[in-house]
Amino acid sequence: MEVKTGDFVLPGDFLATAEEFVPGEGAYEENGNIYSSTVGMVLVDIRTKKISVFPKTKTPPTLKIGDIVIGRVEEVRDQFLTVSIAALVGNENRELPPPRLALIHISKVQAGFVKDLSKLFKPGDIIKAKVLNAQPELIQLTTIGRELGVLVAFCSRCRSPLDREGNKLRCPSCGSVETRKLSVHYRQEVAK
């Protein structure tokens, strides 16, 4: 029985032999045969000899280059900061599987030279960023762009949320003034 593009398959369904095709997304190879690992529709690519299954179910979120994520700043170092990713924008209802620790290099924080990274981010800030590299060993993000950057910042003296005043942030309770790499959506939109 030949499997065609558009066929509905379940996990374990035979798709092709390993001599004919290579398994793509939603397929796996075992004992010289290719089987589906997903509930979905078969996609046969004759040109690249790839057979994959496009899922019809909801799937666990996976990061791709270009995805927008929301996360919390964990640590700010000289050359980079680390962020723990909380959600993938567009898939907020399902938790992102680990590893969720990502890195933003100083050169990918904003267009132009950055002298002091600690003036742009502080631990605990909630940020919006774009995925540059989605490899699980090293997830890299960028905050270059008007939409990207800090969404909510907290006063480094008293931890209360800071109010925006032009390009600066002021603490409503202790009056301290801080700077951040702000998103245009600062304290307007946390997640849709």
Place this chain on the structure above:
Amino acid sequence: MEKPEQLIVDGKRLDGRAPEELRPIKIVAGALGRADGSAYIEMGNNKVIAAVYGPREMHPRHEAQPDFAVLRCRYTMAPFSVEERKRPGPDRRSIEISKVIREALQPALFLELYPRAVIDVFIEVLQADAGTRTAGINAAAVALADAGIPMRDLVSAVAVGKVDNTIVIDLMKAEDQWGTTDMPVAMMPRKKAITLLQMDGHFTEEEFKRALDLAMRGCEQIYEAQRRALKEKYAVGGTE
């Protein structure tokens, strides 16, 4: 309930089934709104719900494994699921069943795809009539597929046993209680690989072979029901 004289009369069981006949099965994929994946199953008078969450971050953190996901199963019976009120909460029996269900489902999953994560499977028995662990496995397999978790195969399960010296499939309460043998079997139907085999009672070697063969044929039928449930929810136009 009192023990009947005979459990099999003129080749028919107490509920009118033939020895190698399953109880009617109904499966609904995606029965719950909040879970990442879910299923509801009725196997005769058994009513079981399975819910799957994850892969998600493991809490407590120290139980996470650095190179694969942990599968965590919890089988529980509702207080109203049996004749006498069952005290809620985990007990010796449900902890053991949770463990065997986990081990029955585990070979079907690609756990190495999600290091440090946990996949939670909750199995709630709403009404019990013998064979709840097999009903739980059947529901959990559909729920895992419904959650979009990559799987090698589904898992189908059914019990076989010996009642009045006859090999029967899919035992109900009376047969489980007064029969001589009960043997739940779970397998990956496409791979023909057994993932659970327990036995309470005795079989001769010959009986065991026949019983296992019957169980495997029963699993095929259950697999068809699982397949239908997933197809009903996800196949557009019902094409295959």
